[in-house]
Amino acid sequence: MARIIYSVCGEGMGHAVRSRPIIEHLKKKNDVKIFSSSRAYSYLSGKFDDVNEIEGLHINYKKNGIDEVSTLFSNILNFSRLAASFSFISREIKDFKPDIIISDFDIISAYAGLFKSIPTISIGNHHLSNMVKITYPKRYILDYLQLRLVNRLIIPKAGHYLVTSFFHSEPKSSDVHLVAPIIREEVLGLKRAEKDYILVYQTSDSNKKLIEELKKIDQRFIVYGFGIEKKDHNIVFRKFNENRFFGELAGCKALITNGGFTLISEALHLEKPILSIPIKNHFEQILNALYLERLGYGKMSSITSKNQIEEFMGNIENYKRNLRRYEFKDKPDNNSDTFKKLDSVINGIR
Secondary structure (H helix, E strand, O other): OOEEEEEEOOOOOHHHHHHHHHHHHHHOOOEEEEEEOHHHHHHHHOOOOOEEEOOOOOOOEEOOEEOHHHHHHHHHHOHHHHHHHHHHHHHHHHHHOOOEEEEEOOHHHHHHHHHOOOOEEEEOOOOHHHHEOOOOOHHHHHHHHHHHHHHHHHOOOOOEEEEEOOOOOOEOOOOEEEEOOOOOHHHHOOOOOOOOOEEEEOOOOOOHHHHHHHOOOOOOEEEEOOOOOEEEOOEEEEOOOHHHHHHHHHHOOEEEEOOOHHHHHHHHHOOOOEEEOOOEOOHHHHHHHHHHHHOOOEEEOOOOOHHHHHHHHHOHHHHHHHHOOOOOOOOOHHHHHHHHHHHHHHHHHO
């Protein structure tokens, strides 16, 4: 049995959602202490009894893009709380004496592992940009370089990288392990259906133009991400409820979302065509959208417009045919294969 600190980035919900099944697996045979921040802390503390709250980095959004200046200054102003969280986790390390730290893009635990010389494993898709071989249009070079820098600043060093991906690529080194996406048990158990609505999920409520464009289209949309519960013309707004969201994901005829990896992976598992409108300058999301379109599973759009949405809708049947060949669909062993790889890495470290 290993003593493990598992720490999760609080920005967005994807990190928390994929961490839950991993933590559930690890807890069966290990002593796991969980740390997280923001929305991830709220989610995980509802699933586990022993979640410790820390501070994390935050992203500010504006018009479906990253507000880089605001993000930078808000995190600088938050430095004292980040430092306090580092002190807190350092005390916990002294008492708990972990064998391993696992970080899902959490900066506090990553630096704690570095400074305390504790073996660290980094889990997540964020390392696709710098740990595996990828191709992308050169117009995204600045976004790519920015993400590489951010990755290096947040996870300065790890002994192993478990990189989740819905497409094949080649790791750049032997300490990088490409694994299948982690799918929640609830999603694995869903029965696919196709009703006459398109599901829409947004990371933030900053893309107001999307709502304006949806109202121009003769189609029913169910929209999550704006924190309201109401009907407006052809749009039904939902406050987030996990169980209701599962049902509406299983029943939708297609999905419109940003470029977040976890939801894209779960939608692909359910063979749902996807229109991805990635957050501007967010290369992690841009890369997911590029490969989604390249594989023929959906469409990437850098702008929010009625024409782009209708073009996507006109090709839904083509995307559905392509999704029949998606490698990771209908394979409940995908999670267990990833867990076996993680167990093997942990045993190798110990």
